Amino acid sequence: MKVVLLAALGLFLGTLGGAALGIGAGLAFVEIAQTTNFEGQNGMLVFFTFMPLGAAIGGISGAVLFGLLAMRDDAIALEREPAAPGDR
Template identity: 60%
Template sequence: MKIAFLAMAGLVMGVVGGATVGVGLGLAWIELFSTSEFEGYAGMLVFFTFMPLGALIGGLGGATLFGIAAFRDHELALARQQMPRQHG
């Protein structure tokens, strides 16, 4: 359950962070390549191309990283339980 929860939390945080980075990259693209602003083309480029791509990549990356981290923590907890106790 912990693994699924952390994967979902990573997904949500990754989507928000990725969308933010996507908007920033889109604005940088517009400035660097002097994209036309005729009829809102520059805004549509940022919010219909860069933001969704950033959200997609960020969501997948966040869910994967948080899921792997939770899975490894779960494996470590099982290994700690199976180790024999040494008294000394």
């Protein structure tokens, strides 16, 4: 259950981060390629091409990364161990 929940969290966070990076990459591409801005073509290119691609790639990679981290219990401590009676 922990793996599924962390994979869903990774999907959500990866989608948000990937969409933001996609917008940044799209804006950089528009400036470097000097595409025409007739009737908002630059905005449509960025928000209908680069943002969905970035969101898809980021979502998949975030879900895979968080899922792999959750499966490795020894590498990341997700649950605290109960304190021993004499450790206070």
